[in-house]
Amino acid sequence: MYNRWHTYKKPRAMKKIKIVLVIAFCLTFVCQINSQEISKNSIALTNVSIIDVESSQELENMTIIIEKDKILSINPSGSIDLKGITNKIDLKGNYVIPGLIDSHVHLFRPKNRKEILTKLLYSGITTVRDMGGDARVYQSLNKEIGQNKLIGPDIYYSANVFGPTFLKDPRTKFSNMGFEPGSAPWMRLVEENSNLEKIVLEAKEAGVTGLKVYSNVNAELLAKISNVAHKNDLKMWSHSSIFPSRPSDAVNAKVDVLSHSVGMIFEMESEMPFSFNEAIRISVPLQDFKNTDASSIEFIELFKKMKSNNTIFEPTLSAWSLKLRSEKPKANKSIEKVNPTKQLSNAANKMDVASMDNWARTITLSAYENGVTIAAGTDFNSDIKWVQDEIILLTECGLSSIDAIKAATLNNAKVIGIENLYGSISEGKYANLVVLTENPLNNIENIRTVLSIYKNGIEYKVNE
Structure with a gap:
């Protein structure tokens, strides 16, 4: 009886120690990777509201970090250290949708x-x-x-x-x-x-x-x-x-x-x-x-x-x-x-x-x-x-504004078969974004209020 209990108990304790060590290692490794990836050449879009077509909701006061051509991270503004980033763009009062x-x-x-x-x-x-x-x-x-x-x-x-x-x-x-x-x-x-x-x-x-x-x-x-x-x-x-x-x-x-x-x-x-x-x-x-x-x-x-x-x-x-x-x-x-x-x-x-x-x-x-x-x-x-007209027509049929936007973003990425890398604002996906000055969920016509576009991390300003 003792031997059975003893041989059972010892491996469980060892497993717990191993799990703690693995978690600690992983956290250290992730922190190292993040510190290396967030370079001074990254772009930080701060204080912006994200129209998230994956969760079908608006995420307020968020910061999107773009590294080269992809989205590196998405976090609540103020929860991430931006000291190493020189290109910070304050988008307070603006809204971002997927390309x-x-x-x-x-x-x-x-x-x-x-x-x-x-x-x-x-x-x-x-x-x-x-x-x-x-x-x-x-x-x-x-x-x-x-x-x-x-x-x-x-x-x-x-x-x-x-x-x-x-x-x-x-x-x-x-x-x-x-x-x-x-x-x-x-x-x-x-x-x-x-x-x-x-x-x-x-x-x-x-x-x-x-x-x-x-x-x-x-x-x-x-x-x-x-x-x-x-x-x-x-x-x-x-x-x-x-x-x-x-x-x-x-x-x-x-x-x-x-x-x-x-x-x-x-x-x-x-x-x-x-x-x-x-x-x-x-x-x-x-x-x-x-x-x-x-x-x-x-x-x-x-x-x-x-x-x-x-x-x-x-x-x-x-x-x-x-x-x-x-x-x-x-x-x-x-x-x-x-x-x-x-x-x-x-x-x-x-x-x-x-x-x-x-x-x-x-x-x-x-x-x-x-x-x-x-x-x-x-x-x-x-x-x-213009696909913006199609989006508006979809809402006139009876689709919700978020589902109409999803039809022209994530759903269309699925049509092509590129939804793993395009179609939504998600970490690891290509930085294809549209910055709007007005909220399209309040009025779908606001889908036309384009301030700038990011395609593969490169910004195109509408009024330049």
């Missing part, structure tokens, strides 16, 4: 894309996801941005994949200079007998982050593409309806993101059109956007599956908003003379845009109320659209 992300842009068409990128960054947009164009253009732009020769957000871009009927669309030629239509790695025809592994690997070599499934892909082929894309560490992005595939087909195929609120209505369609252009010309104008119930059982079941599969919904409200359409943009002579999406504009003129706008808002609110993660994308392709 904004637009998850749906098309930068290929505008000739003045460099000017556009600079304007986007100075508005607070530090990252964009481009959803279709020539990968060579984005490679070149990212190279200039990385070398600080061009001021602009980082660009993550897709490879479009589609079925044979989409070859009639002029965009398959417009973005394929030097390639036969459907053969460029970033604009690719897929069929039942296609070598999907080869197609996905060639797209990945072109630097894409994900595949965008556009049109004329059936449910079985869609699932195969999704499986190969994910196996090769690419995201799977799709339209909400990929004709003849429905939204539920895309969700069952485990795509990562569904884009466009308008296409969600086809979940109720008994006879799906076979292609995108057929749907735009014939089927979309025939949909009953005015009377379809966005909370019907078909949509509730769809949203449950989306939530279960972590499928993100990007409604692109800006694409149909009457509020934004009423502000007719001035003619932009810098846009390409060739207009590959003219048929889309012509089709829109035949649609009940007011009912479509209302439907877009209603289906977005229904998805949100049923726990689906919402992303903020504008779908701009010629004249600039």
